[in-house]
Structure formats: structure tokens, C-alpha cells
Amino acid sequence: MTTYSGVTHRKVQVQSNFERYAFLFMRLSGIALLILAVGHMIVQHILNDVHSLTLQYVADQWSSWGWKVYDMLLLFIALPHGINGLRNVLEDYVHGESAVKTLNTVMAIFLIVSLLAAGFAIASF
Amino acid sequence: MSSLMLTLRESVRYRGRGGHYSWIAHRLAGLGILAFLMIHVWETAMANYNPPVYEYAIAVFKHPLFGLGEIGLMGAVLFHAFNGIRITLLDFKPEWWRHQAKSVTIVWGVFLVVFVPIAIYMLSGIISHCGHGANCWAFPTYPVS
Ligand code: HEM
Ligand code: HEM
Ligand code: HEM
Numbered sequence: 001m002t003t004y005s006g007v008t009h010r011k012v013q014v015q016s017n018f019e020r021y022a023f024l025f026m027r028l029s030g031i032a033l034l035i036l037a038v039g040h041m042i043v044q045h046i047l048n049d050v051h052s053l054t055l056q057y058v059a060d061q062w063s064s065w066g067w068k069v070y071d072m073l074l075l076f077i078a079l080p081h082g083i084n085g086l087r088n089v090l091e092d093y094v095h096g097e098s099a100v101k102t103l104n105t106v107m108a109i110f111l112i113v114s115l116l117a118a119g120f121a122i123a124s125f
Numbered sequence: 126m127s128s129l130m131l132t133l134r135e136s137v138r139y140r141g142r143g144g145h146y147s148w149i150a151h152r153l154a155g156l157g158i159l160a161f162l163m164i165h166v167w168e169t170a171m172a173n174y175n176p177p178v179y180e181y182a183i184a185v186f187k188h189p190l191f192g193l194g195e196i197g198l199m200g201a202v203l204f205h206a207f208n209g210i211r212i213t214l215l216d217f218k219p220e221w222w223r224h225q226a227k228s229v230t231i232v233w234g235v236f237l238v239v240f241v242p243i244a245i246y247m248l249s250g251i252i253s254h255c256g257h258g259a260n261c262w263a264f265p266t267y268p269v270s
Contacts, residue, residue: 037202082163086159
């Protein structure tokens with residue numbers, strides 16, 4: 001146990017491995033999203049001309065390998081980060097064991113189906 | 126349900142200092158971005174699977190009301206990003222908790238400095254688009270010609 005001026009912190013044994021990895025994932029994916037998600041907003045809103053968003057624009061983007069990879073990374077990092085965040089939030093408000101299980105199942109299915117559908121849309125364009 | 130109401134009420138009532146508002150804002154921003162993203166990935170996938178639906182979706186997004194929503198989304202992404210970095214730094218560097226109050230102020234300050242010019246830029250875009258004589262308030266009809 002170490003004490004810094006007024007702040008006490010101690011090492012504790014963390015119970016479940018899954019929650020530990022979820023905690024680390026939120027922080028590491030957050031750092032990646034700082035570049036990917038903020039970069040995506042800058043590209044869509046400041047570098048591009050708004051009303052130039054067309055199907056053709058997306059086709060041009062997805063004809064380039066670089067943007068395909070960028071969008072794939074964004075998809076596969078942002079959606080799990082957001083869904084796991086939602087799981088954390090629900091944990092604060094929903095306490096019934098079976099309700100938690102049902103919600104977790106629904107979220108997991110939605111996440112997997114979305115990743116497959118949207119990922120395939122990028123890959124096969 | 127009653128525990129939900131209690132939590133919501135107490136969340137707003139608790140008068141912690143800046144950090145409490147940061148916590149509420151971080152949570153609401155995260156949920157807001159997720160709500161957008163769940164629609165966005167399916168809508169964008171339509172560019173491949175069903176182009177007429179995609180054309181219609183982006184025509185709807187050009188409505189000024191969605192433009193305001195986009196400004197809100199930009200603010201949510203920026204605040205959640207800066208505050209998320211603050212949380213991460215403090216989690217891995219407990220000794221920096223001494224500066225926790227200051228870190229809250231810094232995040233809000235950086236957020237305002239970055240967001241306000243972008244919001245003004247985006248808002249002026251909406252206004253000039255609506256000034257072109259086109260009826261920008263009309264909703265598009267499907268299919269978009
Ligand atoms: C969420 C749905 C929307 C999508 C997907 C979308 C798409 C885009 C894209 C690709 C840009 C490039 C931005 C830029 O270069 O400025 C943009 C920015 C912009 N969008 Fe949207 N837009 C949406 C909603 C709207 C709506 C409803 C309006 C209202 C007219 C609007 C107005 C603008 C303006 C004014 C900009 C910046 C314009 C400028 O550069 O002068 N957007 N949007
Ligand atoms: C209103 C602001 C936004 C606009 C106008 C916009 C626009 C677009 C466009 C035009 C694409 C097609 C591909 C490309 O151009 O690279 C796209 C794809 C994508 N965007 Fe956004 N975006 C916005 C906000 C966001 C945010 C906040 C996120 C994540 C946090 C996000 C995540 C994604 C993902 C994951 C894809 C790939 C989708 C798929 O595979 O179906 N976007 N976006
Ligand atoms: C832009 C960079 C981002 C960073 C640096 C970031 C960082 C973080 C961190 C560190 C947490 C954990 C907070 C905690 O445990 O107290 C978190 C929570 C969360 N994030 Fe993000 N995130 C980012 C983008 C996103 C995006 C794009 C979404 C939506 C898809 C999102 C949705 C959420 C949600 C819903 C939570 C749970 C909030 C809560 O527990 O109160 N984040 N974020």
C-alpha cells in the first residue's frame with residue numbers, strides 16, 4: 001500500500017478474468033477510437049464537402065484498400081466498445097439475474113450479426 | 126423499475142463537484158454515440174446491399190434537423206473521447222489523482238476550444254445550404270430520383 005499526498009491506493013485481487021479483460025479492452029479500444037472515430041468525424045465533416053455525400057463517394061472510398069481497412073477497424077473496435085459500455089450501464093440499473101442474462105444474449109447476438117453484415121458489406125464492395 | 130427511478134433521481138440529485146457532471150456526460154455521450162452507430166452501420170451497409178435505400182437515407186440525413194443532430198454527435202464524440210483519455214490516464218496513474226479536479230477542468234476547456242469552432246462551421250454550413258433557395262425543410266420521398 002502506497003500513500004501519495006491524500007490519495008491511498010492498494011492492490012486488490014480482481015474476481016473474474018472476463019471483467020478484467022473487458023476493463024482493459026475499454027481503455028485500449030478507447031485510445032484507438034481517439035484516432036479512428038475522431039478521425040472519421042473530421043473526414044466526414046470537415047475535409048469532405050457535406051452535400052457531396054453520395055453513393056459514388058462511398059464507392060470511391062471502398063474501392064481503396066486503405067479506407068476499407070480503416071472502416072473495418074472502426075467497425076470492429078467501436079461497436080464492441082459501445083456494446084460493452086451499454087452492458088456496463090445496464091449492470092447499474094438492472095439487477096435480476098435472468099433479466100441480465102436475457103439482455104446480454106440479445107446484445108451479443110446483435111453485435112455479432114451487425115459485425116458480420118456490415119463487415120461483409122465493406123469486404124465485398 | 127423503482128430502483129431504476131431511484132438511480133436516475135439520485136444521479137441527478139447528487140451534488141458532487143465537476144467529476145459528477147463529467148460522469149453523467151460521459152455516460153450519456155457514450156449511449157448517444159452507440160444509438161447512432163447501431164443505425165449507421167446498417168444504413169451504410171445498404172450502400173452495398175440496397176443502393177436505393179442508401180440514397181434515400183443520405184437524402185434524409187441532409188435535412189436541417191439531422192444537421193443539428195450531427196453537431197450534437199460531433200460534440201458527444203469529442204467530449205467522450207477527451208474524457209475517456211482522462212479516465213484511462215487516472216486509472217493507470219493513481220498518483221495523478223491529486224490533479225483530478227484540475228483534470229476535469231482541462232477536459233471541459235479543451236473540449237470547448239475544439240468543439241465551438243467546429244460547431245460554428247457546421248452550423249454555418251446548414252444555414253448556407255438552406256439559403257440556396259432550395260426547400261431544405263422538405264423531406265425526401267422514396268425512391269430518390
Ligand atoms: C447523419 C446524417 C448525415 C450524414 C450521413 C451527412 C453527411 C455529411 C457529410 C459526408 C459531410 C461532409 C461535411 C463537410 O464537408 O462539411 C457533412 C457535413 C455537413 N453536413 Fe451533413 N450529413 C448528415 C446530416 C446533415 C443534415 C441533416 C444537414 C442539413 C442540411 C447536414 C448539413 C451538413 C453541413 C452543413 C455540413 C458541412 C457543410 C460544409 O462543408 O459547408 N448534414 N454531412
Ligand atoms: C454524422 C457523422 C458521420 C457521417 C456523416 C458518417 C459517414 C460515413 C460514411 C459516408 C461511411 C461510408 C464509408 C466511408 O466513407 O468511409 C461511413 C462508414 C462507417 N462509419 Fe461513419 N459517419 C459518421 C459518424 C460515425 C461515427 C460517430 C462512427 C463511430 C463511432 C462511425 C462509424 C462508421 C463505421 C463503423 C463505418 C463502416 C460501416 C459499415 O461497414 O457498414 N461513423 N460513415
Ligand atoms: C473516441 C474515443 C473513445 C474513448 C477514448 C473512449 C473511452 C472510454 C472509456 C475509457 C470508457 C470506460 C469508462 C469507465 O469505465 O468509467 C468508455 C465507456 C463507454 N464508451 Fe467510450 N470511448 C470512445 C469512443 C466511444 C464510442 C465511439 C462509443 C459508441 C459506440 C462509446 C461508447 C461508450 C459507452 C456506452 C461507455 C459506457 C459508459 C459508462 O459506463 O458510463 N465510446 N469509453
